[in-house]
Amino acid sequence: MKKVILLNIIIVTIIFLSLEFSLRVFNIITLQGFEKDTFYKNEGVVYHYPNVMRTIMGKKIRTDNNGFRVPLEKINYKNNLQTILILGDSVSFGVGVNEKDSFVGLLRKKINYNLYNSSVAGHRLENYSFLLEKYHNKFQQINEVLIFLCLNDIVSHDGVVQKERFKIASENKSFWNDLRNKSLLIKLNFFLREKSTIFNIVKAVGTQNVKRHFDYINPYYENEIILNKYKNSLKKIIDYSNLNKINTRFVLLPYKHQIKNSCEARYMLPQTKIKDMFQELKYRLFDFSTDFCNKDQGYKLFLNFDPMHLSKDGHKFVSQLILKKGIVN
Numbered sequence: 001m002k003k004v005i006l007l008n009i010i011i012v013t014i015i016f017l018s019l020e021f022s023l024r025v026f027n028i029i030t031l032q033g034f035e036k037d038t039f040y041k042n043e044g045v046v047y048h049y050p051n052v053m054r055t056i057m058g059k060k061i062r063t064d065n066n067g068f069r070v071p072l073e074k075i076n077y078k079n080n081l082q083t084i085l086i087l088g089d090s091v092s093f094g095v096g097v098n099e100k101d102s103f104v105g106l107l108r109k110k111i112n113y114n115l116y117n118s119s120v121a122g123h124r125l126e127n128y129s130f131l132l133e134k135y136h137n138k139f140q141q142i143n144e145v146l147i148f149l150c151l152n153d154i155v156s157h158d159g160v161v162q163k164e165r166f167k168i169a170s171e172n173k174s175f176w177n178d179l180r181n182k183s184l185l186i187k188l189n190f191f192l193r194e195k196s197t198i199f200n201i202v203k204a205v206g207t208q209n210v211k212r213h214f215d216y217i218n219p220y221y222e223n224e225i226i227l228n229k230y231k232n233s234l235k236k237i238i239d240y241s242n243l244n245k246i247n248t249r250f251v252l253l254p255y256k257h258q259i260k261n262s263c264e265a266r267y268m269l270p271q272t273k274i275k276d277m278f279q280e281l282k283y284r285l286f287d288f289s290t291d292f293c294n295k296d297q298g299y300k301l302f303l304n305f306d307p308m309h310l311s312k313d314g315h316k317f318v319s320q321l322i323l324k325k326g327i328v329n
Contacts, residue, residue: 033057039120045127046120056121057095057309069117071099071108083114083141084328087128088148090121091253091310096303101312103319110319111328116142125153126229129236136244145241145248146327150308151255151270152213154220154230213307214257214267221270231277238283249327250278253310253318254289256302263293291321 034056039046048067053060064070077083086092086104094102094117104117116139118131128147136142203209220226241248252274258267271289278285292298301314310318322328 034121043130045130046122048120056093059096059098061099066116066118069093069099069102069104069119071105077114081112081114082144083116083139084144084146085132085135085139085142086115086117086119086146086148087123087131088119089123089150089153090119091150091308092148093117093119093121094310094315095121096306096309097312097315101315103310103315103322106316106319107322107328110323113144113328114141119148124155125149125233126156129233129240132237132246132248133240136240136246143246144328145246146322147237147248147250149250149252149274151217152308154226154270155217156226156229209305210255210257210260210307214255217255218267218269221273227273227277230274231281234277234283235281238281250283250285251318251322251327252285252287252289253308254292255308256299257307258289259292259298259301263289286325286327288318288321291317 035054037049038052038054038056040049041047048054048063048069050063050065050067053062053072055061060072062070062072064075092104094104099105104115108115116135118135123131132145237248240246252271254263254271261267268289271287275285275287292301295301295317301311301317303309303311303314
């Protein structure tokens, strides 16, 4: 009997390890999570620690002395070049891909600028006016800024980096959240997210990750109070840019659920609301949503089982659009 149990354990272990190995080798799904001491918080805003090598979503990342993402190999900014500041969240940071394959990394090879990628997971629109002023004052050579908007920028509470390191917000009462608030389960969730692709694929499929994230964010664009706050944040950025003669351009990126559903009108409320705001503010928005929709199998421009983060092909596509549309030269 003991031999049978032991044999079954060995067989199950072999199957588990083989599946884990296969998922990693064929890059079916990325690992989630991030190493301890990757981020710190100051004045209510999250930053990356400077001059570190860390692992985020299964990829090694490196930061410079400002905490900006840079290639793993040594990079030297050139004093005689103009600088473009990148503001954004985990999408423009390029989680899940190597820096050289991110659209910022690809642009480094194509344009003759210094690129400061200050993007951090969890950043949102209301952070960008503060960061724009801060970095503009710190780096006088910055007179061009690219802000990458994601649909979840409208959420005003702390982003994913902060929220997932602490207990779930008390207003989100449910049996599942009660379980997640147990210290042991929190630690187990983070451990498995960072170590097991099997756990991540089961969780993504079981919770309908792509649909769930869109369904969570979409109702925010029906709330006039929240929309007015979003518009005021935009206006603050635009006013500061105009006052200081900064060439600030906004790029809007879609969610995978919208692309999977062929960008049907019922899924495009966020883009409609955001474009209306830019028209009212008389400022240009580069909305890449239609380009994603018109791309054959556009859903493959995102990481597998991921609601918003771009795949290697997705980053290449965005870098090409940035150049094609003359957003940078």
